[in-house]
Amino acid sequence: MTVEDRLAALEATVVHLQDQLDVLRVVASYAPSIDGGMKGAGLFWAEDCVYDSDNDDPLRGRAAIEALAERIRGLEVGIGHNVSFPVAVVDGDRAIVTGESNTFVKVDDQYVVHRVSANRWELEKVDGRWLVTSRINRLLDGTDEARALLRRGAGSGVGQD
Amino acid sequence: MTVEDRLAALEATVVHLQDQLDVLRVVASYAPSIDGGMKGAGLFWAEDCVYDSDNDDPLRGRAAIEALAERIRGLEVGIGHNVSFPVAVVDGDRAIVTGESNTFVKVDDQYVVHRVSANRWELEKVDGRWLVTSRINRLLDGTDEARALLRRGAGSGVGQD
């Protein structure tokens, strides 16, 4: 290969590596931004984002995410999210991240495991920044809907979808 | 350094970075592929893989991994794996990944922490794809066997082994 070809190949690969780390960091920001009650918690999300959790009506838009963070900030109870190290698959300017998460809630001086769920995060790179456009969260309760989210995401890493 | 030397150094480093992310993604795929009951759950494993968990006889080969995923898919109980962000050490075409994991199981409308264990994953790069050749999983129950797995893996990152 010519120097030019090698440089171009390196540049493309390096962008892809950076994208993977950036995507993982945006998803990793969810738990501390929400548990921390961060005012700008919506900055990791696209303007027209949708967060669909089986508990509730979907949250739509950054303001809804920030209202969630503000609500957590006002709670007197101890809450912590835990995100299992997820599978991130980046394809150009889109990415899918899949994995389990759970919440711990302090009840009477003892932490209990409140929810254990499956997650599918979809992200887009907009003006050079990765943003969450969609998150689907489903309780791992023995029914197939949550399981289907997980196997679809794991499969996308090996060309099964 | 000449342009040629700098290109060659960059190419080697970029392969190493990509390997680290690929290795982490393969290990991250375990939980969603199993919790999701994915038919191709064995695709992350080498043909002659061994998964040695202290509960049972070791699982051997891809079909045994896929039978595990299928068994999970048939359960009516809610189950979720959690993988603590692990230490990945890549050395050429081999990698070792070390860290804690646990399972949550839903019992009578409450999730309980079923197992907390130490893991040592060994991977090989075969025809450009990273595959798990061996996983050892030992319960963190106060005995030394699980602890030894963890300190060996942590030590390999700083040249202690």
Next chain:
Amino acid sequence: MTVEDRLAALEATVVHLQDQLDVLRVVASYAPSIDGGMKGAGLFWAEDCVYDSDNDDPLRGRAAIEALAERIRGLEVGIGHNVSFPVAVVDGDRAIVTGESNTFVKVDDQYVVHRVSANRWELEKVDGRWLVTSRINRLLDGTDEARALLRRGAGSGVGQD
């Protein structure tokens, strides 16, 4: 851009990517080095490190970290740390890593969730190796101190601090 400019840009980006993975690996080493009772558990920390946990007086220096690992190694009870995938922000030779963690402890044949807390890790690159200079760990118990750690760290990834 000239070949020289493109090479220089690639070299800088590749160092930054490597730094992110190295920083994450050092933080990931905490749990297995401590749960494993590793003799060299202090090697991931700077000589003059401070580990400030709300339980106790701060630990100062590598020997204090290694004494903690040794103490764990002597316990007959099962203990496992879990580190939620954290937010790592690298700026030159300094890095900040933020996220939740928890411990599981085996009590009467059942694992319980002992602590759920917020973490702020500060690292420095010294002679080419990343080392933890400071860790602050605060219980997520509904008070604001732990929450403030989390939102500060999440915010640093989007220019809020």
